[in-house]
Amino acid sequence: MRTPFLPVPEPVAFTVFGVDIMWYAIMITTGIVMGTLLAYRRAPRYGIDPERVLDMILYCVPASIVGARTYYVIFEWDRYKNDLIQVFNIRGGGMAIHGALIVALALGAYIVRRWKQKPFDWFDLFAPGIALGQAIGRWGNYFNSEAHGGPTDLPWAIYADGEFVHPTFLYESVWCLLLCIALVLYERKHGRSKFSGQIFCLYGFFYSLERYFVEGLRTDSLWIGPFRQAQLISLGTMAACAVLYFVLRKRAEKAAEGPAAEEDAEEPEAEEQASDEPAETEEISAEPEESPSADEPSADEEPAQAEDLQ
Numbered sequence: 001m002r003t004p005f006l007p008v009p010e011p012v013a014f015t016v017f018g019v020d021i022m023w024y025a026i027m028i029t030t031g032i033v034m035g036t037l038l039a040y041r042r043a044p045r046y047g048i049d050p051e052r053v054l055d056m057i058l059y060c061v062p063a064s065i066v067g068a069r070t071y072y073v074i075f076e077w078d079r080y081k082n083d084l085i086q087v088f089n090i091r092g093g094g095m096a097i098h099g100a101l102i103v104a105l106a107l108g109a110y111i112v113r114r115w116k117q118k119p120f121d122w123f124d125l126f127a128p129g130i131a132l133g134q135a136i137g138r139w140g141n142y143f144n145s146e147a148h149g150g151p152t153d154l155p156w157a158i159y160a161d162g163e164f165v166h167p168t169f170l171y172e173s174v175w176c177l178l179l180c181i182a183l184v185l186y187e188r189k190h191g192r193s194k195f196s197g198q199i200f201c202l203y204g205f206f207y208s209l210e211r212y213f214v215e216g217l218r219t220d221s222l223w224i225g226p227f228r229q230a231q232l233i234s235l236g237t238m239a240a241c242a243v244l245y246f247v248l249r250k251r252a253e254k255a256a257e258g259p260a261a262e263e264d265a266e267e268p269e270a271e272e273q274a275s276d277e278p279a280e281t282e283e284i285s286a287e288p289e290e291s292p293s294a295d296e297p298s299a300d301e302e303p304a305q306a307e308d309l310q
Contacts, residue, residue, distance in 0.1 A: 004159040005167065009143045022091050023143035027136060032061055035133030038180075039126050045192050046125050052115070056108060056122070063107050064100035065090070071099020075222035075229060093144045096222065097134065098233050120197035120248070127203035128183040134207075135176035141169040149217035166217045175210040179203065195252035197244065204241040208234035 012020045036057050043050040072094045073080055073087050080087050108126075109119040141147035148158065149166025157164035183199055193199045212234035215221060221228040 002164065004164065005156040006142070006158050006170075008159050009145060011143050011145070020091075024093055024140035025091060027138075027140035027143065028095075031133035031135070031137035032057075034136055035126075035129035037129075038132055038184075039129040042125060042128070042184075042187075045187070046121050048117070048121065048125060053125075056111065059111055060104045060108055064104040065095070067103025068095040068097065068100035071096040071102070072222070075224075093141070093146055098230065101130070118196055120200060123200035124193050124197065127200045128180045128187075131176045131180035131183065131203060131207065135173045135180060138169045138173040138176070142167070147218060147220060149214075150219055165219075168214050168217050171214050171217075172210065175214075176207065179206055179210075195249050197248040201241045201245040201248070205238050205245070208237040208241070212238075 009023070011022055011024065013023045013026055014021050036053065040050045040053045043053050069087070069090055075096070076094070105123070108122060112119045112122050138147070142158075145160045147169045148160050149168040151163050152166050153164070154166070156167060156170070158167045158170075159165075183203060186202075187193065187199060212231050215228050215230040215234070221230060223229060224232060
């Protein structure tokens with residue numbers, strides 16, 4: 001029999017007091033922790049207090065889990081409508097990353113505005129960490145034998161559902177890891193993003209580019225009519241990020257030109273003032289000295305008058 005690229009996984013990691021601890025939960029948790037640590041370390045580059053990063057995580061992680069599960073259940077309602085208790089059973093999988101991102105970004109933007117800070121600075125800060133978290137968390141799909149592709153003869157095929165299939169979780173994991181590294185290296189080279197929102201737009205565009213193509217290989221896609229919803233979301237996200245990238249860059253360029261234009265306007269005024277000062281001095285020095293009055297005797301006349309008196 002052909003040997004799979006990766007061994008057939010066991011979903012249960014270990015058991016504690018009769019409760020099975022799933023590899024899926026371990027990988028998701030590890031991804032969250034590693035992404036948080038990356039954001040915590042990078043926070044000073046954005047003038048953000050690292051402790052605020054932890055505060056944000058405490059708000060957004062629970063909300064994103066709810067969002068991910070809700071999003072998945074909405075598109076798989078036929079599976080849960082007759083057994084509603086299973087809606088709350090997230091230990092066996094059934095989470096959608098798009099639902100998690102939508103809720104986390106919306107809540108994060110609201111919180112940051114309450115803190116009177118710029119949302120796009122925070123989005124830039126977290127983007128590489130999100131990619132890292134996805135790279136690690138995707139391995140939870142491997143242990144659950146889910147989120148894989150159709151049959152293939154490629155040498156890196158994995159064995160699932162009785163056949164050799166595309167390891168689509170692995171494709172996304174590798175891509176997200178490379179994306180995280182690329183974003184961090186770009187930031188180090190250029191010293192933070194060139195404008196607020198740049199790193200976030202790059203993440204959104206390139207993650208969606210990968211997701212669009214990999215989604216086409218999967219056999220467990222969520223659907224909107226005849227379309228895979230993840231592909232529609234990816235196309236919309238790529239378009240939105242491309243437009244947002246140029247809008248934010250143009251806005252940043254105009255903001256930078258404003259102070260420069262004011263400085264250029266002030267320089268001629270200063271030069272004119274400097275050139276006027278010597279002219280005024282010359283005018284003052286050119287004024288004629290007053291001649292002595294006719295009633296006042298000169299120095300030459302005084303001795304003569306003295307002689308007459310003698």
